[in-house]
Each structure stands twice: as structure tokens, then as C-alpha cells.
Amino acid sequence: MQFWKKEKSFHTDCFNCIEEIEQISASAGIKQPEVEIVNISDNEKDDRKLFSEVRRILGESGVPKEDIFVTVADTSTSGLDVLDMTMLRLEFDGYTVEKLHIDPEKGIADHSETSLNLELYKAICKFKDTGITDTFNKLSEKISNKLLAELLEQLDHFSGNLNLCQTEDLEPTLDKIYNILDSLEHDADAADNIEGLVCDNLRSVFGDSKPQLLSMVYIKCCLSWKWTTQSLVLFTEVLPKELVRNKIVQCDFSSFTNATLASEVELFYTRMTRDMYIPKEKELKSLLVNFLKGETGNDSKNLYIEDFIVLIKWFEKGMEEKGLTIPFEGIDILYSFPEKNDGVRQLTEFIYHNCSSLTMDKFREKLSNSMDSIRYFFKDSLMYDKENTISQKIMGIKYLYPEHMRRNLDGFRLNIDYSKFSFFKRFLAFFLYLKLVRNRVCHAIPLQTLDDDLNEDHKERLKCFGVDTGTVTYESLSRNITNALSCLKECLLSNVPRTIHKYYVSVPAPDEVDDIENDIDSHLRSLFENVPSFDTVRIFVIKDKKREGILEKALIAKIDEYAICNDFFCDIENISDSDEPSEFISNLLSTVEPGDKIGADTTYMNNIKMYGMIMFFNAVIEKKAEIGKVICKDYCLTDLINSQFGA
Secondary structure (H helix, E strand, O other): OHHHHHHOOOOOOHHHHHHHHHHHHHHHOOOOOOOOOOOOOOOHHHHOOHHHHHHHHHHHHOOOOOOEEEEEOOOOHHHHHHHHHHHHHHHHOOOOEEEEEEEOOOEEEEOOOOOHHHHHHHHHHHHHHHOOOOOHHHHHHHOOOHHHHHHHHHHHHHHHHHHOOOHHHHHHHHHHHHHHHHHHHHOHHHHHOHHHHHHHHHHHHHOOOOOOOHHHHHHHHHHHOOOHHHHHHHHHHHHHHHHHHOOOEEOOHHHOOOOOOOHHHHHHHHHOOOOOOOOOHHHHHHHHHHHHOOOOOOOHHHHHHHHHHHHHHHHHHHHHHOOOOOHHHHHHHHHOOOOOOHHHHHHHHHHHHHOOOOOHHHHHHHHHOOHHHHHHHOOOOOOOOOOOHHHHHHHHHHOOOHHHHHHHOOOOEEOEOHHHHHHHHHHHHHHHHHHHHHHHHOOOOOHHHHHHHOOHHHHHHHHHOOOOOOOOOHHHHHHHHHHHHHHHHHHEOOOOOOOOEEEEEEOOOHHHOOOHHHHHHHHHHHHOOOOOOOOEEEEEEEOOOOOOHHHHHHHHHHHHHHHHHOOOEEEEEEEOOOOOHHHHHHHHHOOOOOOOEEEEEOOOOOHHHHHHHHHHHHHHHHOOOEEEEEEEOOEEOHHHHHHHHOO
């Protein structure tokens, strides 16, 4: 470059250029560089493959990303644009590009010309990094591409409304942005031109497609732009409302009287975790002993000793993997337990002092007789701190289970993947902490006052859920909000259509049952044994006008109770009975759609209803629905029905 700078002239012909490069290299005593020729024409459309060719050359040569120079000599305006686009794509790939202009009269100078495409690209990059759109209005007036001009307008609306947390205007704007990006990318020629660059940058901001929860996009933008206040407001105020609006969480809010917060926020911040049953110390000891003796099943009360169960199972698995039978020989396994707490220390000391030669079975037996040696697992300082609302909320999160929420909140439903329920509990822990922070940030209250609500015990418990409870900074808030959204995303159900379960039952007559509770319970177990825990079933109760209402209420109450205890949801509807089989079949068929899975309990149906149900099953097959579980007096008739109707 220094030799060229002194030469004051430059041959535009490629081959003369190569010859001159050889001469300059020889006179400078340096190795002659490799030269590859890439044609640039005046037709911009012919040059959109330039970038891929240049990138291939760079990839094969192994040139460091900081050593790229682009020189511009005598060329047309379209040629300059092509070079601009090539440079921008190289910069987007991580290369550092220095652009130089070679003038035959003045020699080499910094290329200061800025094309419209370059201005647009820089404006989009500025939006991506900061959310600022101050140049968009002027650019949209210059741009001939109407889609790009409309995109700039919508991005400006989005940034302005997000800054003010006006979320009711954000969704339609974001829909338009996604549609414009799809249209721009639909043009096959847009891969390596300004449209492609714009789309690549904005996809990194908004994602490839519209997400299940738009709040996640809004919050992600605020975090990347360091809009701390907005991110906290959106997370604590807007996200709960969207979860309710999308029916991921459902509840009857009519009972939320005298609440000082929005109902949806009140639900997440207080109602889900309050009124938890707290077991007594004696009961916890009993649960621990039962577990050690192998006498516990899937009782929900096991949740109260979950920490202990996880630790013991971790220890026993490690012993098995190492082929050990004496706990004393595997103490190092406890030291590697990922969650360090006082319970690990107590259990380690117990093994060290009491189990030098005991087998695992004897260790369990001795430990069950020495509960006071591991007080950590039943002596919880927060559990009995009933005067402190934060203590109660943290305990509510720790011991949260679906049955509790459904019993304490009218109409409550949580439509998530129940196998990932622990992630939802972690999300609530983040929400509790961030709500406390939000109250201070948005009201300009010193953050040091957070210690008035959270003592060291509170902070340690929240840390167990992954919450960063250290000094509040933008970085710590960003981590907490990002991790909270990750937990929520982990337990959301996919949008894959699920089977709709529909079940048909009849109200028994008083003379048909001796013990209504036990009789119905046995039928429910048979009918619903294979319903996934997070599914919703529609139950149609065939009502007989001649039968007493008390039995109908008992049946519905029992179905509700069974659904709560088995973690699925049910919608109960009445279906009209009729003495005319054709009318009865018509009533039944009005409830069936293709793809449904149909089940029934025909135990309490009379002959007319049974005849109607048989004809109904035949019609169900023709409607492309599936016959599921059909029972009658504890006998399963499904295989018989399927074979009869050729399913």
C-alpha cells in the first residue's frame, strides 16, 4: 500500500494490475501474493453472488479476520454498491474491513462516500444494538423499496411503544414486522443484498418466527438494549397477563377481592403459594423414616422430604456405580453432591461416626432410628416463620404441587408439561425476587432497602432455585430475567395438537349402588387410568330425569376430586337423554369431532341407552374418531367394540 501511495497512478486493467503487483512485491522484497479475479459488472443483479465467491476465497486462504482491505478505483455507482454490500456481509461475518479509495490523480484516500444502502444498514445495526430509531424517518423517505420503508415505520412504532410499555399496540406491530421480513426473504435474490442483511439482523432481534409468548420478545429486546425498568415492568406486570390470556394459567378471579395488585400479578405473587399446609416436625420425621424403610409410594407429602430423597438416591446411585456396599467407603460421593447444604454435612458426619462397617440396608435402618442426627431435613427455620410473608411464599414455592393450587384456587388450571413442574417452581422463585426488585426500581427506592424484605435465610433459599440474590446490577437483573424466561419456556407445552379425550357416563339410580363413593371411584380408576397428567378431558354426563339429583352431584363431585388428585383437567357437561334411540344417538354424535378419543362407562345405562351407545360407537368410527376405554361393570369392552366395527 505504501508503494501504491507513492506511485500517484494506478492501472485499472486487471492484468496490468497483477503485473504491477508483481513488480512492487519484487522491489519491496516480499513474497508475491496470490491473486484471484472476481468480475464486477455494472448490473447489480449479476453481482449478488459476489459475496459468496469472496467468502469462499477468504475461507480457503485462511486470512485473519482483521486483515481485510477493500480498495475502490474507477468504477460505476452500481459497482460501488456491490462492493459496499460485500463489505457489509464480511463485517456481519466478523471480519474487520478497511475501505480505501484509489484516485488516479490524488492517490489513496479514505473512502468517505456513504451509499443509501450503507446508511440503512448502519441504522438497522443501531436499532439492533440500542433500539434507537432516530434516522428511520429520513431513510424511509429516500428508500424506493416500499417494503423496506414500511419496515422502518413499524420498527419505529415498536421501539416507541416498547419504551412506554404500551403492549396493547406491540402485538399488531410485531405481526406486521414478521410479515414484512417473510416477504423480503421470499425473494430468492435477496440472499446477499441489503434486504438479506436487514433480515439477518432483525431475525437476531425478534427470532425466526412468532413465539408462543410475545412478552418474551419484548423482554429480550429490553434486556439487549439495557432498558432495565421496562424489562422489569414487562416481566412482572405484562407476562402474567399474557400467561392467563393464552390460557397457560387459568383461574376464576371473581374471588380476588380487596387485592392491591392486578389479579394476574396477585395470582403469581401471592395466591399460588399462600395457605400451604405446613407439616409438623413429628410428621416430617415420620415421612423420613417411612422413606428409609421403603414404605412410601407416590404420596404428594413426599414433596416435603424431596431434598432428603434426592440426596439419598444420589448417594445410592453413586455407590452402585462404584460397586460399593459400605456407605463409609463412599463418603466422597456425598462431597460431590451438587447442592451444598447443612444436610449433606450432617449425613456425612452420621456415616463417619456410625457406619464404619454397616451395609446400605443397615445404614438405612440405623439412620431411621437416629433422626435427630440430620435435623436439617425437618427443622426448617422458614417453615414455621408464619409472621413473615416472604418466608411463607418461599416455603409455598418449595412445597408447591398442583393439587394444592387446584384446591385453593377456584377454576385453577396450569396447562404446562407436568414432567417439568420443577422449572415452573423455579420461575415462581424468580418472579418473587424480581417483583421485590421492581417495586424499588420503578419507585426510585434505594435498592439497599431490599434487605428489609429479604434476610440471609431468604436469599440462601432463593439461591437454591438459581436466583442471583447478590448486589443488584443491570447484569444480575439481566441474568435473573433471562434464566426465569428459560425456566418458563422449558415447561411450556408445544403447539403440537393433542388428542381430545371425551368420556360418557350415566348417573346411577338409587337402587343400583350400595356404596356410591367406592363404586364410582373404582369405575373412575378404570376409565381414566391412561389420561396424561396435563391433558383436558370433556366428560358428558347422561342425565336421567327420573333419577335423583343427589346422585348426579355425587358423581360430578367424585369426578372433580379424581381429576384433581390425578393432575388432569376436566370439563363436565350434561347431555340430554331420550326414550327415542335415534334422538339419543343424535345428541351423542353432536359432541364428536374427527380425531377425538371416545371412552365410556356404560355400567349404569339401561337397555335403551346401551342400544344407543352401540349404534353411537359404530358412528364414531365412521366419523374418524377413535374408541378408547369402554367399561361395563368393571369389564373392558374396547377390544370387543373395535373388532365388532372393524376399527
